[in-house]
Amino acid sequence: MKTNGKCTKCNSNDIVKIPGRAGAYASGNNIMTGMTTFSAVLVTRYLCCSCGYSEEWIDNKKDIEKIRAKY
Numbered sequence: 001m002k003t004n005g006k007c008t009k010c011n012s013n014d015i016v017k018i019p020g021r022a023g024a025y026a027s028g029n030n031i032m033t034g035m036t037t038f039s040a041v042l043v044t045r046y047l048c049c050s051c052g053y054s055e056e057w058i059d060n061k062k063d064i065e066k067i068r069a070k071y
Contacts, residue, residue, distance in 0.1 A: 001046040001055050012050035020044050029056070033070040041067055 001007060001015050020042030021028035030040040041063040047054045058064050 001048065001053075002044075002057050007048035007051060007053055008055075009053040010048065010051040012048055014049040016047050016049060018045040018047060031058075031067060033066045039066075 005015055006013055007015060018029070020030055022030045022037045022040035022042065024037070026032050026037065026040065028040075029043045029045060031043060033039045033041055041058060041060075043056050044059050045054055045056050058067070
């Protein structure tokens with residue numbers, strides 16, 4: 001879905017990208033790697049509006065390394 005814009009379940013092109021965000025009290029679609037929102041790793045969602053299938057991706061390679069180091 002992320003790379004080709006097609007749903008891997010139903011082959012639909014009706015895909016929306018929902019950007020990750022870090023809000024107050026760790027709300028939003030993120031993974032916390034520290035105590036503050038500045039340490040949040042944003043998780044981008046891709047949703048098929050035809051069948052409801054969704055995927056989550058970490059877009060930034062440096063953020064993947066932060067998660068690896070923490071967990």
